[in-house]
Amino acid sequence: MVLTPTGLRFMGRVFPCATGRGGISTAKREGDGATPAGIHRIAGLLYRPDRIGRPAPWGEPIAPGDLWCDAADDPAYNHLVRAPFGASHENLRRADPLYDLVLVTDWNWPDAQPGRGSAIFLHRWRRPGFPTAGCIAMARPHLRWIAARAAPGTRVMVPPALAGRERTGGWASRDKAG
Numbered sequence: 001m002v003l004t005p006t007g008l009r010f011m012g013r014v015f016p017c018a019t020g021r022g023g024i025s026t027a028k029r030e031g032d033g034a035t036p037a038g039i040h041r042i043a044g045l046l047y048r049p050d051r052i053g054r055p056a057p058w059g060e061p062i063a064p065g066d067l068w069c070d071a072a073d074d075p076a077y078n079h080l081v082r083a084p085f086g087a088s089h090e091n092l093r094r095a096d097p098l099y100d101l102v103l104v105t106d107w108n109w110p111d112a113q114p115g116r117g118s119a120i121f122l123h124r125w126r127r128p129g130f131p132t133a134g135c136i137a138m139a140r141p142h143l144r145w146i147a148a149r150a151a152p153g154t155r156v157m158v159p160p161a162l163a164g165r166e167r168t169g170g171w172a173s174r175d176k177a178g
Contacts, residue, residue: 001156002157003159005162008138010150011149013145016139017125017142018131018136019136020032020034020134020135021131021132021133023164024158025163026038028107028108030072030115030118033134034134036108036120037163038157038158040155040156041105041154042104042105042106042152042154042156043109043110044060045102045150045152046059046062046066046092046102047059047100048101049061052100058151058152062093062099062102063093064093065093066083066092066093067080067081067082067092068080069088069118070088070089070090071087071088072115078109096126097124098126098137099124100124101143102122102123103121103146105120105156108120120134124137124143125138
């Protein structure tokens with residue numbers, strides 16, 4: 001997979017996508033809203049079994065109480081954790097459909113460095129043109145198509161040359177954030 005100015009390219013197709021509200025960054029920090037530049041790999045596939053079928057044989061169900069730690073000072077930083085969990089975290093079992101299907105990247109994982117960013121996923125977008133908190137997001141059918149064909153270790157390239165560029169085409173533009 002390669003992020004391009006017109007979208008996310010994978011297996012000969014280009015999918016419109018949204019990236020972080022902070023743009024593409026070569027110096028990703030927790031909370032900056034940026035999508036980290038670099039070569040990442042798909043490390044996991046999570047899905048809501050109460051909402052969708054298993055998207056691929058290696059998919060793991062998101063259970064009630066599944067969370068993702070985003071507390072840079074916690075030993076579980078940038079890892080899946082279970083409720084109850086006192087430190088800052090994201091709920092993976094959301095009321096909205098954004099995390100019904102999640103491809104987990106290896107950004108700052110498994111040996112997380114405090115403050116370098118957490119929860120960098122590929123997931124469903126809120127709507128076209130609406131930026132994320134640092135993830136790559138897209139339409140549900142496109143995400144399902146990718147999830148059915150990707151495998152653990154699939155590369156996700158976010159070229160450093162895209163850092164600081166005005167986003168056009170398939171990217172979410174800050175002007176469209178609404």
